[in-house]
Amino acid sequence: MGRMSTNRSLTGNTPTRRICFVVEALGAGGAERVISLLASRWAQAGWDVAICSFDTPKDRIYHALHNKVRLIRLGELDRTSQRRGLAMIRRMLILRRALLRERPDVVLSFLTKINVLTLAATIGTRLKVVACERNNPARQDAHPFWNKANSLLLRRADAVVAQTKRSLDHIPDSVVGRAKVIPNPIEMPPGMRADYDATEDLRIVAVGRLTRQKGFDLLIDAFSRVAPRHPGWMLDIWGEGQDRRMLENMIAHSPYCDRINLPGLSGIHGGWTEGASTFVLSSRFEGFPNALGEAMACGLPVIAFDCPYGPRELVRNGLDGILIESENVQALARALDRLMSAPHLRRALGENAAHSIKRFTPDRIALQWEILVKTVVSANRGASSSSDVTPSQMTGPAAIHH
Secondary structure: OOOOOOEOOOOOOOOOOEEEEEEOOOOOOHHHHHHHHHHHHHHHOOOEEEEEEOOOOOOOOOOOEOOOOEEEEOHHHOOOOOOHHHHHHHHHHHHHHHHHHHOOOEEEEEOHHHHHHHHHHOOOOOOOEEEEOOOOOOOOOOOHHHHHHHHHHHHHOOEEEEOOOHHHHHOOHHHHHHEEEOOOOOOOOOOOOOOOOOOOOEEEEEEOOOOHHHOHHHHHHHHHHHHHHOOOEEEEEEOOOOOHHHHHHHHHOOOOHHHEEEEEOOOOOOHHHOOOOEEEEOOOOOOOOHHHHHHHHOOOOEEEEOOOOOHHHHOOEOOOEEEEOOOOHHHHHHHHHHHHOOHHHHHHHHHHHHHHHHHHOHHHHHHHHHHHHHHHHHHHHOOOOOOOOOHHHOOEOOOOEO
């Protein structure tokens, strides 16, 4: 399970917020990680925090949660519909009933389909909704229905949160004035920090869903081109997904198949960082690449395709990582060869990365969310007192459950 750092709490006469997150499930994704950090932080602060998800109590919770976060798992109620259209309506009604019972001050929904369901489910209510877009809106593999419905319903949102400045270009004009960029918080995973002096068992690591988006086929191709020059190096690609069989077949046909591994999901959040020497982000597109930020926080030297969107907002090329032309396998092979040949460069980039990524610490990012929540609540209840204290202004211990 994921690690949760010490966070901050409310004291005195500060008003308690009621917050409800809405998400598909509580798995291993980046959105789920952000929810776990914010929900745990606010629950510890004394806020009333619930998470509505469309999974069941039998499904695994991948990221640790504070023991005061209430889980409303709607999957058991969502099993009787057969036809896709009826299933969507049923989900919307199930969610609507849950939200009307909860009566939160603010609903925070994550990802396009869930945003659509949440915005539709709250029609005719006075509930405040913040819709959070997480992936690249122009490239994500969503049915045209969802994209159209999202564009129409987003105008109902009290605020829209995007992860990068460039992604704002895809938000409808009708809600641009209510849109805010809040990047993901980056917390160093519990793995070992980079060992810059290692001379054996050197490993390039990549992590993500095994899908075309993540570009692992491009990475395998690039690694195979430079592997003969660097016999001491391995490639580990962590994750699961629909392209596993294709990638396994690609590896089997590589002359370096014994040096390329698909170890599956890490047993704990960030476990893939332990023993890593270099990190590569080979994605064709991103929303905000959490794994890239976590690798940098661990002091790993990183190489990333300059894909839309995210890497350019994390990596300053040549200073704390290497950015290369998106989907350019030859350029990726050259960058790999350069880092694999130069331990001094790996050290310089890794040390700079660990320092520069601190601008995305959970404290700094959570404060931005707390200011947004206060703004949305104030618009509903009237201006809040200037003496309001956010959870980021007091400290205290944390407890978690899974």
